Structures are given as structure tokens and as C-alpha cells.
Amino acid sequence: MKVPLLDLKQQLTSLREDILQAVTRVIDSTTYILGPEVASLEQEVADYCGVENGVGVSSGTDALLVSLMALGVGPGDQVLTTPYSFFATMGVVLRLGATPVFVDIDPVSFNIDPIAMEEALSRDHEKKIKAILPVHLYGQCADMAAIMKLAKQYDLPVIEDAAQAIGAECPMNGERGGSNVQWKKAGSMGLAGCFSFFPSKNLGGIGDGGMVVTHDSAYAEKIRILLNHGASPKYYHGQVGGNFRLDPIQAAVLRIKLAHLDQWHRARRENAGRYNRLFAETDLVQDDFLVLPQAVYLTKKQAEGTMNGAGDNFHIYNQYVLRVTRRDALMDWLRSQDIGCEVYYPLALHQQKCLGANFPLLSFPQAEKAAAETLALPIYPELTADMQTYVVEKIAEFYRK
Ligand SMILES: *Cc1c(COP(=O)(O)O)cnc(C)c1O
Numbered sequence: 001m002k003v004p005l006l007d008l009k010q011q012l013t014s015l016r017e018d019i020l021q022a023v024t025r026v027i028d029s030t031t032y033i034l035g036p037e038v039a040s041l042e043q044e045v046a047d048y049c050g051v052e053n054g055v056g057v058s059s060g061t062d063a064l065l066v067s068l069m070a071l072g073v074g075p076g077d078q079v080l081t082t083p084y085s086f087f088a089t090m091g092v093v094l095r096l097g098a099t100p101v102f103v104d105i106d107p108v109s110f111n112i113d114p115i116a117m118e119e120a121l122s123r124d125h126e127k128k129i130k131a132i133l134p135v136h137l138y139g140q141c142a143d144m145a146a147i148m149k150l151a152k153q154y155d156l157p158v159i160e161d162a163a164q165a166i167g168a169e170c171p172m173n174g175e176r177g178g179s180n181v182q183w184k185k186a187g188s189m190g191l192a193g194c195f196s197f198f199p200s201k202n203l204g205g206i207g208d209g210g211m212v213v214t215h216d217s218a219y220a221e222k223i224r225i226l227l228n229h230g231a232s233p234k235y236y237h238g239q240v241g242g243n244f245r246l247d248p249i250q251a252a253v254l255r256i257k258l259a260h261l262d263q264w265h266r267a268r269r270e271n272a273g274r275y276n277r278l279f280a281e282t283d284l285v286q287d288d289f290l291v292l293p294q295a296v297y298l299t300k301k302q303a304e305g306t307m308n309g310a311g312d313n314f315h316i317y318n319q320y321v322l323r324v325t326r327r328d329a330l331m332d333w334l335r336s337q338d339i340g341c342e343v344y345y346p347l348a349l350h351q352q353k354c355l356g357a358n359f360p361l362l363s364f365p366q367a368e369k370a371a372a373e374t375l376a377l378p379i380y381p382e383l384t385a386d387m388q389t390y391v392v393e394k395i396a397e398f399y400r401k
Contacts, residue, residue: 003378003387005340006200010382011264015256019206022252029248037251042211044258048167049185049193051213053220056246057227060163060196061088063210064133065095066244067159067192070222073098073130080120080156081133082112082142083348084367089135089161090349101129102350104364109296110137110321110374113366114146121154132158136165136186138344139202139268139318140296144170144189151190158190163210166195166203167265169314171297183314187213192223197254202268202316203261209250267381268317274385275320275377278392289399291323319344320379325399327375333398339391342376 012019026037034056042054057063073079075097081089083102093100101124103116112134121129132151134142144160151158162168165186172184187193195201197209214220225232230241276292284290297314321344324330334341348367350359377391 001387001390002338003340003383003391005342005376005378006380007382008199008204015260018256019253022256023249026249026252031248033248034245035248037248037255038246041246041251041255041258044255045166045195045211046213048258048261049188049213051185051188051193051215053214053217055212055214055220055223055227056251057210057212057223057244058246059208060161060194060198060201060210061092062227062242062244063163063194063196063212064088064159064161065092066223066226066242067194067212068092068096068098068131068133069226069241070192070219071131071157071159076128077130078124078128079131079133080117080129082135082137082367083350083362083364084110084345084370085135085137085161085349086163086345087349087352088163089133090352093133094354098130100349102362102364102367104366105370106143107366107370108294109140109142110370111135111140111142112147114143114150117147117150121150121156124154129154129156132156132190133161134158134190135161135163136168136170138293138321139165139168139316141165141168141170141186141314144184145172148172148189157192160187160190160193162187162193163196163198164201164318165316166201167261167313168316169297171314188215191216191219197250202264202318203254203257205250205257206253207247207250209246209254211246262313264381265313265316268320268379269313269315271379271381271383271388272315272317272320274388275379275392278388279395282392282396284396284399287399289325290395293321317379319376321374321376323370323373324375325373327373330395330398331375334391334394337394339394340378343371343374344376345371347371 038056046054077098078101079093106113168186169183171181193213195211197205226241227244230239295315350362
């Protein structure tokens, strides 16, 4: 049996006619830059997230870049972030001439550890940290209740890297310490939420695309100006921006896909549940060969009685990531058995060569351990139960042979 890591063909087959029609509509309109498709998607994504403003941009990377540019982050500034993410999270900070300040991750959720954040913030006597950039890794929100509390205490803006987490939910504590918890969508808690429409994300285009969502209309307007070379009005440049515009063909396709997003999240969540059950039957967890991904807010949501079965979508499983022993050998074995798998990510950000000699002494043990031990399995919505059984069988065979 062949089990690819991701298979976009089935999704395409079911939506192909709609997509072709939408693309044709854009072509026939001759409006090829911004226009009504982009404006409609912006409104629809903003509504989906419960946020006032959406601003379409050229990619998830550019969403992060322009969000930091709109804050005026530049040389000499620092941005507090996680060392365990896709490169773009750090890349945008470095491109602006600023410096990432890393703190280690929580080993259970793989997301930034708020206790370590507080230590870093309390050490920042010169107030060089200008923004906080948490990542909602694999489709599960970082501990935003704690992060927003710190942001308030230190008066810092939060830019959420929600590239992998559109539609994920996060429990935010109410005024009096958690009695009236509210569930908020990824991207809607900080000053800005940054989404990527890279084809492998849960909401993926037919090319690159991204969006910034924000409650702050003045900030949204700043971003709109920056994504058009800083022009306001046209040809009058009060600042230097770039071309970070979202393509209307992508917007038209994404509008079709957005209508199916919650259903795809549900299918991914069901697949995650099936893996969990299949692995439980193998005793591989009990025998310390692997650790299953933890849905950290599950018990909270259950305790509050706000779970509504498969419709519950606090985790969107952009990736289903195990922690395993003998990771590289297991990966080779699975690939030899026609099972797609991938390491997200083999190096922590502070270990990347492009940092040169600037960060030689840094060490973030949890991030480094995660980079050495994690393995992502196929989890896409159309994955079948038979395929999952095969994947788990092959993993069990590897450890028992
Ligand atoms: C995908 C991703 C990005 C970048 O998005 P692009 O659309 O590929 O530019 C940024 N951060 C994280 C965490 C991502 O997963």
C-alpha cells in the first residue's frame, strides 16, 4: 500500500469544477491585482476568525514580515519568539535587521514556554524587545492566555504566527482567573494573526498566499499601505514598503475552499483519534518507543462541557507529530514501505547556519530534543482507515523486529 504524506488530488477532484469556474471568473474580469475577490476573502476570513479586519498578502512569510514592519521593528530591536518553528518565523525578524530572542519550548505542546518568556522579559532592562511572536505549531495554539497576560504586563504587541493554525481554538481566561473561559480562534488574540495559504496548510491555495487579521483598523490600514510599496495615496511614498499583495486568482480559489475548512479539520481530528486508538493497541507508547501528540486543551474543554464531539475544533492537526526513538532509522524504514513522513524540523532555529557566529553559545534543550525526535505522519482529511492501520502496523513492525 502507498500512503503519501499529503495527497491534494482527491480534494482537487471534488472541487475541480468550482475552482476552474472561479479562476475563469477572475481571468474574464480582467481585474488581476486586488479587487473584489481579495476583498471578499478578507472579509470571509476575518468573519471566520471573529476579527474585524483581514488583509490579504502574498504569503505567510510576508504576513509576518509586514506585521513586524507595521510595528516599526528594525535594527537594534529584538523579537521574543520560539526556537522551534519553520524558518520564516526567524527569517522575517533577521531580514528587518532585528534579533530574535529565543526561549525554550514546552516539551508536551512543542509551543513556546510562557515561564521561560517571563524570565526573558524580566531580564530585558533596556526594553529592546519590541514584539512577541508565538507560533501555534502543528495546528495547536500556544498558551495565549499566559502570553497575552505577559504582553499586557510588559506592554508589548503580540503577532501570532498562525500559519499552521487557521481555525484552531484557544481557551482565554476570563477576568477572574479562569471561571468564565472563552474560546478564541487562532490569530484573533494578539494584535495580529498571520496565516499562510501554502498548499500544504489546512487552507491551501493553488500557489502562495497569506493573510493578516487584526482587530485594530488603524494597524490594518498601515499594513494595506505597506503591501503597496508604502504608497498613500498612489505614487506618494511616506515609507518604504514592498509588493506583498495577494493574487485574486488565489483569493477566488481560497473562497471556495474556506467553505469546506471545518469539515476538513473534523476529518483530520478523526484521523488523529484513530491513530491514537491504533497506537494504544500496540503498546508502543507503554514500552517507551513513542509519545503520541498531546491535545493540551482537550481536558479543559471537556471539563467545561464545551466539547461537542467531532465538531470541536481546538486543534486542527495541520501535522500529526510523534516523538519517537531511533527517528532517522524509522523514517528510512517507513519510506522504504511507501509511507510518506517528514521531520518538522530537523534543526532548531538557533542551530541554523545562517546565524553564523552570532548565536554560538545558545542552547535550548527542549527544542533541540524535539528536532531530533519528532516525526510527522500522514494526517490529511482523505486518508483512509486502512491506510492508517497500515502505517501503525509498519511502525510496530519496525520496533518489534
Ligand atoms: C508555512 C509557515 C510559514 C510561512 O508561510 P509561507 O506561506 O510558506 O510563506 C510561517 N510560519 C510557519 C509556522 C509556517 O508553518
